[in-house]
Amino acid sequence: MEPVTQATSAAVGSVIKPPKSQSPWALARRKFFKNKIAMISLVFLIIVTLLSIFAEPLTIPVEETAKINLTQMSKEPSAEHFFGTDKSGRDVFARTLHGGQTSLLLAFSITIAVITIGSIVGATAGFFGGWVDNALMRFTDFMMNFPFLLFVIVLKSIFLESSTATLIFVISVLSWTGTARLVRSKVMAEKENEYILSAISIGCSPFKTITKHLLPNVMSTIIVQATLTLAVMIVAETGLSFLGFGVPMNIPSWGNMLQEARSPDVLTSKWWIWIPPAAVLTGTILSINFIGEGFKDAFNPKSNR
Amino acid sequence: MNTEVKETTTNIRDKRNNDVLLEVRNLKTYYPIKGGIFRKTVAVVKAVDDISFEIKKGETLGLVGESGCGKSTAGRTILRLLDATDGQIIFDGEDITNIRGVSLRKVRKDFQMVFQDPYASLNPMMMVGDLISEPIRNFTNRSSKDLKPEVMELLTKVGLPEDAYYKYPHEFSGGQRQRIGIARALALRPKLIIADEPVSALDVSVQSQVLNLLKELQDEFDLTFLFIAHDLSVVKHMSNRIGVMYLGGLVEVAEKSSLYAEPLHPYTQALISAIPEPDPRKKKERIILEGDVPSPIDPPKGCTFHPRCAHAMPECQQVKPTLKEVKPGHRVACHLYN
Numbered sequence: 295m296e297p298v299t300q301a302t303s304a305a306v307g308s309v310i311k312p313p314k315s316q317s318p319w320a321l322a323r324r325k326f327f328k329n330k331i332a333m334i335s336l337v338f339l340i341i342v343t344l345l346s347i348f349a350e351p352l353t354i355p356v357e358e359t360a361k362i363n364l365t366q367m368s369k370e371p372s373a374e375h376f377f378g379t380d381k382s383g384r385d386v387f388a389r390t391l392h393g394g395q396t397s398l399l400l401a402f403s404i405t406i407a408v409i410t411i412g413s414i415v416g417a418t419a420g421f422f423g424g425w426v427d428n429a430l431m432r433f434t435d436f437m438m439n440f441p442f443l444l445f446v447i448v449l450k451s452i453f454l455e456s457s458t459a460t461l462i463f464v465i466s467v468l469s470w471t472g473t474a475r476l477v478r479s480k481v482m483a484e485k486e487n488e489y490i491l492s493a494i495s496i497g498c499s500p501f502k503t504i505t506k507h508l509l510p511n512v513m514s515t516i517i518v519q520a521t522l523t524l525a526v527m528i529v530a531e532t533g534l535s536f537l538g539f540g541v542p543m544n545i546p547s548w549g550n551m552l553q554e555a556r557s558p559d560v561l562t563s564k565w566w567i568w569i570p571p572a573a574v575l576t577g578t579i580l581s582i583n584f585i586g587e588g589f590k591d592a593f594n595p596k597s598n599r
Numbered sequence: 600m601n602t603e604v605k606e607t608t609t610n611i612r613d614k615r616n617n618d619v620l621l622e623v624r625n626l627k628t629y630y631p632i633k634g635g636i637f638r639k640t641v642a643v644v645k646a647v648d649d650i651s652f653e654i655k656k657g658e659t660l661g662l663v664g665e666s667g668c669g670k671s672t673a674g675r676t677i678l679r680l681l682d683a684t685d686g687q688i689i690f691d692g693e694d695i696t697n698i699r700g701v702s703l704r705k706v707r708k709d710f711q712m713v714f715q716d717p718y719a720s721l722n723p724m725m726m727v728g729d730l731i732s733e734p735i736r737n738f739t740n741r742s743s744k745d746l747k748p749e750v751m752e753l754l755t756k757v758g759l760p761e762d763a764y765y766k767y768p769h770e771f772s773g774g775q776r777q778r779i780g781i782a783r784a785l786a787l788r789p790k791l792i793i794a795d796e797p798v799s800a801l802d803v804s805v806q807s808q809v810l811n812l813l814k815e816l817q818d819e820f821d822l823t824f825l826f827i828a829h830d831l832s833v834v835k836h837m838s839n840r841i842g843v844m845y846l847g848g849l850v851e852v853a854e855k856s857s858l859y860a861e862p863l864h865p866y867t868q869a870l871i872s873a874i875p876e877p878d879p880r881k882k883k884e885r886i887i888l889e890g891d892v893p894s895p896i897d898p899p900k901g902c903t904f905h906p907r908c909a910h911a912m913p914e915c916q917q918v919k920p921t922l923k924e925v926k927p928g929h930r931v932a933c934h935l936y937n
Contacts, residue, residue, distance in 0.1 A: 316767070317724070317726070317767055318723055318724055318767065318769065319724070487719045487720075488714045488715070488716055488719045488720035489719060489720050489721055489722045489723075491675070491680055491712075491714070491720075492712070492714055492720050492721075492722075492780075492783070493722070494680060495678055495680060495707060495711060495712050496707065496711070496733060496734035496737055496783070496786075496787070497704045497705075497707040497708060497734065497737040497738060498733075498737060499704065502737075507722050510722075510724040510725075511722070511723065511724055
């Protein structure tokens with residue numbers, strides 16, 4: 295009996311299988327790297343991120359971007375100002391890069407917070423079920439019922455020294471509910487698998503069962519959810535700043551820059567003031583969504599492209 | 600309540616036969632069905648309803664019954680993967696029915712389970728080597744690396760090549776995965792292994808390999824098995840004694856030879872008459888049961904088998920029969936043998 299099995303598996307190993315065995319993660323990674331659109335998007339996102347991070351050495355310090363220069367008002371793009379200057383004479387190129395720093399930092403921080411809170415709440419509720427699930431989910435419903443915009447505006451006016459950090463905090467606290475529900479439903483489906491029962495029967499503690507057995511298997515969903523959240527959060531920052539409830543006015547951000555397009559004069563005849571941030575913003579959101587799509591395909595065992 | 604339990608436990612300890620490894624007394628596992636706005640319990644599914652049996656050290660008790668009769672639930676309740684509604688589980692002289700938390704985790708190393716579905720019972724994200732060493736790592740401070748020689752030895756014991764160590768579950772066939780599952784159950788050198796239909800997901804040629812492997816390992820590691828299956832020929836091959844379950848209850852328990860030669864309960868008789876006969880010229884009388892298995896939510900009064908039983912008497916509709924020893928070592932729950 296034994297020699298037969300060994301011979302067959304050896305034969306299978308040498309003929310069909312690739313020489314090195316691959317974890318499900320490695321398989322997904324390979325599939326992702328083969329996805330052209332996702333790769334182009336990833337490169338674009340990395341370039342935007344790097345340019346934003348190195349905004350200061352590349353252009354001017356952030357304090358300079360806020361300085362009003364009346365002699366340089368609304369200048370068209372030139373060699374001196376790549377994207378021209380805005381109505382207060384500030385360099386649009388430098389502000390776009392520095393704005394990217396603010397917008398991306400905000401979006402990434404909120405996403406990390408949202409995914410962390412959402413996963414912990416969702417996994418706990420889904421794994422334990424019963425009254426734990428009931429309590430956590432009713433709390434989630436409660437948080438979900440806050441009208442987002444209204445709440446942000448109210449909280450922003452309470453915290454008078456509104457800074458980027460307050461904004462991150464406020465949006466995170468209000469946005470984790472969707473992720474929690476998603477993770478909970480995934481965990482509930484996944485925990486029906488016998489390997490969870492098997493983990494308990496070999497003496498894993500609930501904490502270990504969740505972190506070592508459940509979470510790795512719902513991680514694909516969490517990662518896809520994270521990319522989608524990231525895109526939504528960039529839009530949220532832009533929307534709030536556009537309305538004047540977001541990042542403080544003295545800090546450049548894509549939303550703050552787009553606010554200038556509220557004046558008809560800028561919108562119609564001074565395109566260079568709002569096109570650059572709008573274009574970078576659109577490109578970033580698109581590429582994040584494409585990357586998310588790519589992740590989704592890579593983790594889906596049914597897609598074989 | 601608690602003192603009562605303690606008293607009975609000490610009682611059992613005194614009387615206990617030294618070679619009994621597992622004793623199950625009046626075990627009940629009910630699943631509540633919740634309904635309405637307030638999630639009140641509107642009904643219960645009596646998945647396991649008052650079963651008692653014991654397993655001696657080194658023997659294999661087979662548990663048979665059709666789908667939904669509660670045999671898997673019984674196995675999981677005994678391993679404390681499900682909570683018992685009532686009754687006692689005495690493992691190696693210790694009442695484990697109500698222990699919880701860390702102390703429960705500690706006793707888990709003495710009993711392990713081989714699961715039914717080899718495609719669902721291995722974490723797809725973990726390397727086989729880590730899967731097999733994980734039970735040991737849970738109970739000691741040793742690292743994966745440290746345990747590698749032992750894992751390699753286990754892999755060889757269950758008939759897998761050593762390079763399986765670095766592979767992932769998706770690279771194996773069903774039979775090979777079941778071997779991984781067996782290696783994992785063996786890693787802690789448990790006293791009892793509950794095999795919950797370990798071969799029902801495999802095709803027939805692989806079934807016999809896995810069954811023979813289990814038998815070899817039983818001799819080598821001095822294991823005691825509770826072998827759950829719905830396939831009578833598989834159970835016959837594996838077991839010393841066999842228990843037959845119907846609708847959550849145990850209707851007959853006997854030595855293998857006695858049960859197959861002379862089944863007493865009408866249900867067992869019907870089951871055994873349904874085993875296919877390889878010789879086509881041999882005429883065999885099949886007992887065909889009428890009707891379906893009743894719902895375990897609302898089981899029939901009296902003997903749960905009476906609506907389908909050819910020998911039903913008025914008494915069967917009223918009084919629930921209990922397991923009685925009719926012949927030495929042969930117990931049956933049926934009014935025919937009063």
